[in-house]
Amino acid sequence: MRVHFIAIGGSVMHNLAISLAKLGHQVTGSDDQIVEPSKSKLIEAGLYPEEIGWNADKITEDIDAIILGKHAAADNPELLKAQELNIKIYSFPEFIYEQSKEKIRVVIAGTFGKTTITSMIMHVLKKMEKDFDYVIGAKIEGFESLIRLTSTARIILIEGDEYYASSIDAHSKFHYYHPNIALLSNISWDSFNMEISEEDYYRQFRDFIYTIVPKGTLVYNKEDANVVKVVNETKELKINRHGYKLPAYTINKGVTYLHNDGQDIPLLVIGRQNLSNIAGAYTVCEWLGIRRTDFYEAIKDFKSSIRYLEFVKSEGGSVVYQDFAHTPAKLRSSIHAVKEQFPLQKLLTVIELNPYDVFEGDKLSLYCRSMNEADYAVVFVNKNSIKEKNIILNEIVAKIKDTFQHPKLDIFLDITELKDFLESFDSQGVNSLFMTSNNYAGANVLTFADKFLSRRDKKSE
Incomplete structure (x- = not known):
């Protein structure tokens, strides 16, 4: 062809x-x-x-x-x-469907978490030496490509994107896949970055459920009220329905343990969202024939997807994480996850904001007090990415300060100043979380981690 x-x-x-x-x-x-x-x-x-x-x-x-x-x-x-x-x-989605008609199509959907859940399933299937194809939206450890498409694999895992298919097709991408097994992790309309109405956004997920093949399976998060509402609106469908919920867990000395059949299973990931993702991934794997004991043995060494509450470095008891910041709600939840994991240590959170999130409408107001659970807060806006030369930088600083209302807030518009701050910061007994949807003016987060960890216990020097 x-x-x-x-x-x-x-x-x-x-x-x-x-x-x-x-x-x-x-x-x-x-x-x-x-x-x-x-x-x-x-x-x-x-x-x-x-x-x-x-x-x-x-x-x-x-x-x-x-x-x-x-x-x-x-x-x-x-x-x-x-x-x-x-x-x-x-x-793109139409073609993927054409190439996978004879396969078992597993489609992972939801406002967030779909990359992580898909990569968890991929990790387990790989460790179990199962042959499978996949389509995923971000590069993950252990897989060279975002796509594997063969003529031999019986299963294909697809990260289901709810956004439009092409410039001439306003259907959502995930409406084309017709899954045999579908997972719906969460539905969260957010005025911060949604271009369609809340009603239309929910309708896309309801329509997604209707694309499941007859006698197919819907795996869904029964602790997400929006998901449950949408699922209940499709009761007449003749499909299997399997709800999942947050598993029991404890945290001991910075390690999360899942409780399963009397066993404590140590994990490399942190945060309630990741634990919920594991529950969803397990339920899908169960439908694919993976035994419970094999799944939990395999998930032990799963590392977070790239830039999703990803461990960066640790030294002398301080730990550095990075995460993808796309909404104020995500900022709050990520800060909470690190604080829950290490309740006895203080936390420095650094977020890079797109300058146009500061300027456009009331977007910045949604960040009000969003970093208050962090002990120290830093907001970085790269002044070099601001095209409008008439913008007064002092006004940006004042606006950010008034919005975040954090008692220990530092604001930087220059990357060199941010690096100097991190290098001079006393990191003894403090963890750090770097969040951005950009790239910190091209700086490597590992460089930030090194600077943050470089000056410890200054008082004893």
């Missing part, structure tokens, strides 16, 4: 292109910008376009299928030419 990718440079799209080429398909692609790591991987696979940009002449009648990336606009010249020639056009 000859396949052409419009917007081949996307993180998931380039992985799919490489997978199809390995299966023997003839693959080409275009994009107006391709950055690392996509660029190097496409070059290595021999799939990097000869020229960057869109060219309608690349679209010819001998192409069997077009795969349209979300990045490509509806008026893309290659797309328009493909439509003119009546070439079959797939969105």
